[in-house]
Amino acid sequence: MSSDQPILALRGVSKRYGGVRALEDVDFESRRGSIHAVLGENGAGKSTLIKIASGVVQPDEGSMTLDGAPVRFASPSAANAAGVVCIFQELSLMPDLSVADNISAAHPPRRFGLIDQRVQRRRAEELLARIGCEDVNPLMRVRDLPLSRRQMVEIAKALGKAPKVLILDEATSALTHADVETIYRVLEELKASGLSILYISHRMHEIEALCDRLSVFRNGRHISTFDKGAHNPEQIVEMMIGREIAAQYPQKVLRPRPPAYLSIKGLAWENRLKGIDLSVGKGEIVGLGGLDGQGQKELLLALFGVLAGTSGDISLDGKKVSIPSPTAAKAADKRIALIPEDRKTEGLMLPMSIGDNLVAASLSRISNGLFLDAGKERAAIEAGIQRLQIKIGAASDAVSTLSGGNQQKVVIAKWLMTEPEVILLNDPTRGIDVGTKQEIYKLLRDLAAQGAAVLFYSTDYDELIGCCDRVAVMYDGKIQRELEGEAINEKNIISASLNIAAPASEAA
């Protein structure tokens, strides 16, 4: 069981990036045999905390002890050697190398100085079996695995380092539900064997299911550490954002269903979309639900012109349209916008300035004939920043300096500048702090009220329940069930996701 002696302890740790205080005089402890949640908004300091603990960055002040002995990790490999291992979201896998190579990357079994492939492969098979992934052939290239399997390989790799302290940073967000259950089981086993596990996630239900201790950070400071059950979720969120929260989701508008603006009939693509029929009206927020990988992302990409070889009909306002590319989707006669899945690699040009990113989709709007109009550009940038209340230093700063939530706001602002009629969002609040999430929910409702047709995919069914007028649950490339009004609840969503007929008499 958990002993009271901390295994990892930080005292007085501070870290500054330029003028920004990422961590300020933080004391933190984690115990053996415990799954310890680290909570906080983006910019609260949790990522810096674990980067320091796992050797990715060094603190400016303060000390760290492991098992009572003072330590200072100059690099991730130093931390690993000491037994502190961190699992990121797919950040440490080399796509072109095999699974076996990746799992034993830095310290492979050797014979006569050369890597022993056979022993390495056996090692990979053992570790994969431990997390229920026997079906993964260790010879496969990581690139050829689906996202969820890649994350499992990352976890297997971490387990192979025989950690004393295991840190998971949003490590389950890419996993299928089945894999998530497996990982919960593995984590419980590790906890029972005395490991200290630090768990960072924005998903409250995960934290409630797994963790026995919770720590809240805010603005770089450690606010409080307590056992599970000491506070209820609302209190915890208040600690995280430092103020009383209003109802989390904006009020839904109760009114009859508006006529269809965006109409999809029989949309099919490869074997990922198998005949989708869906409509979204102006002023509606329609959500896409279901298990991961059932075609939700592909549907959004198809509507935005990214997929080649689609069949079926898409109509806007009754007229059939063809959408061969994002350039066409954005065009004035269609005005479709997509907030993509990965803001860092698909939504933003990170080294470029905030201003440049904001106008990237509206270059023709800020032009005067052949040339860009500096005045129009400036006005557009300021308007964008204002509208979404983006917290920045100067518009000429690189967008990489912003926090995750603010970066996502830049992506959204970029698209709002094109005055879209149809807004598609691909999991827009993933990895974003609670405060910004609420702002985004309110924004979506406002946009719908102003007449946009909103279609968004979310992996968080609380969000779907709270935000959407209708939810279309997808399964295996088709819409399994459409839920409306009071039928939008957890039981219905889950049963539709799992392709089970909902129980007959199901009131809200």
Added chain:
Amino acid sequence: MPSDLSLRIRQNAPFIGAIALFAVFYVFYNMFHPKGFSTQVLVQNSNEVFSLALVAMAQTVPVLMGGLDLSVGAVMTMVNCLASNLVSGTPLQIVFGIVVSLLAGTAFGFLNGVIVVYGRIQSIIATLATGAIAIGIALLLREKPGGDVDADLNWALTNSVVDFCETYGLFEDGKAAWLQPVAWIPVPLILLVLIALLVWVPFRRTVTGRTIYAIGSSEGAAYMSGLPIARAKIAAFTLSGFFAGCAGLFLAIQTSSGNADIPQAGAYTLNSIAAVVIGGTSLLGGVGTAIGSIFGAMILRVISFNFRIFEIDPLLQPLFEGVILLGAVCIGALGILRIKNRLELFR
């Protein structure tokens, strides 16, 4: 679950394709050659292939890391000129000359690595600059073509095993019975195989070698995995310099002279890039092997051999070479057309 063998084949498809292409071209060539399938032709061919194959191996290593080495041709030329000054005289002097020449190439490669890693300059532009420096050194060593290389060495290394043994009085002057099955093999081929087996294959199996692939695949992930990035980068360029040095040394022995030929250096460098691509290594890094580049070099050379046989108008040869190169590159890329999700086109 796909079987191991099918996985291996699929993963190495470009490499296997290169071997197959070479086999087809070479058999074709020998079929139409009046003296085809003879040792004489094989010896002549191996001599013509060796230097380019080694320069292609040199180019492969930085390319695997997602970079490029524009100095390989220049380093070859530099070592060529150095060797033309040193590899003659007493046996001790000859051995000394060989060792120093190889060391020079290796050291220059090491210098490239240091500049790229600690200067934090992109390899393509750093090696563009160091290539100029190497050519300058070559000119200092040999302002005009000339020089002298030991005649015995020249004969021994550019013919078959039996000639090598005869020159140095080994194995009953090459007539030993057990030697006969391999006596016909050209020495350059043996050298090529030895270098590939004794240097490249083991290197690839070390952590440093694997790190080179890792860096090409995802440098950030390689760092997070605790792989020795700086060490691997420097090792990559050093190995590249060694291979380029081997090419230069052989060129000196083969031609018995040194020549600071700038256009030739440039041609070797550009051809090495083509050989690397044809051999199945991706310019984006992370995928490929130096042995594939050997076959890529051989394919390039065999194409020009074929021109000789068919007495193609020499004026048309460059055009054919260009079209074949461009065609090969395009065919390799046709897999792109199957991709239906355009986001996947952006790596």
Added chain:
Amino acid sequence: MSDASLSTRGVLRVKPENRPLLISGLFVLAILAVGSAYTLATQGSMPLLTPNYLLLQLQIGAFLGIVAAGMMLVILIGHIDLSVPWTLTAAAMMATAVGGPAAIPVGLGIGLLVGIMNGLGVAYLRIPSMIFTLGVNAVMRGLMVYHTGGFAPQTAATDTMRFLASDHVLGVPVAILVWVALSVVVALMLKRTSFGRALYAIGNREAAAYLAGIPTRQVIIIAFALCGLCAGLAGVLLAGYSTKAYQGMGDAYVLPAIAAVVIGGTHILGGRGRYLGTLIGVILIVLLNSVLSIMQMPEAGRQIIYGCVIIGMLLAYGRNARVHG
């Protein structure tokens, strides 16, 4: 994050994108100074500082400058064009072969066509530009070798070509005027048009540019087309300068063009750089060459100095950001 905090050791509070311009500009002056010191010591005069000399250098630099202008566009999107040598040569040879009023349009047309072909291969087939343009270069060489029979073509450059390359207007070489006109167009395009903005976006992250609705394929094709056009223009002018075309006339231009672009502060992987930097880079290389030949530096020394200068300047610009940490 203020701009000043990004400069190392606060010696010069200059924006990071302008540091290369300052350093290369100073180096140009340094080269002139060293050269003048040499001529002062050996001849007792400073011909390097006369307008005649400087104009002559700029005239020679115009050819490299035109090639570098096109090359910069391609490097900005993270690509490279190794087909410049034989595109240039082909344009020159065909222009002189055709002669008459059609000469220059033919030359430019060849450059444009080759550029479009490059763009198609890179944008649609997604073949790495390094190897595709290498292949195109080989094909152009093949075509020209066949066409000319391996000899230098005997046809002469037209009067217009010679005018543009060698003549003077009001004391200023026309070649310089052509270069200036091109420079104005390129600089304006990069800074003030959406096409220019698209170039930087694609060079920074093509996926994000694509998803922002930028027509990435078209932009790539146009960039390569313009690079080919510049190579063609340079070929036409060079033929005018030498009054005829000759084998291998383009070989000496591609690596120095890349060097000039990089010395000027454009990142070799694309996404950032100012055209003014490319201009200064070209001038630097031309002056360096000239001063070294005045000092009668043998080829060996020239190559070594050239290489050291490039590395020295890149080291001075502040190196790449660390990938990690």
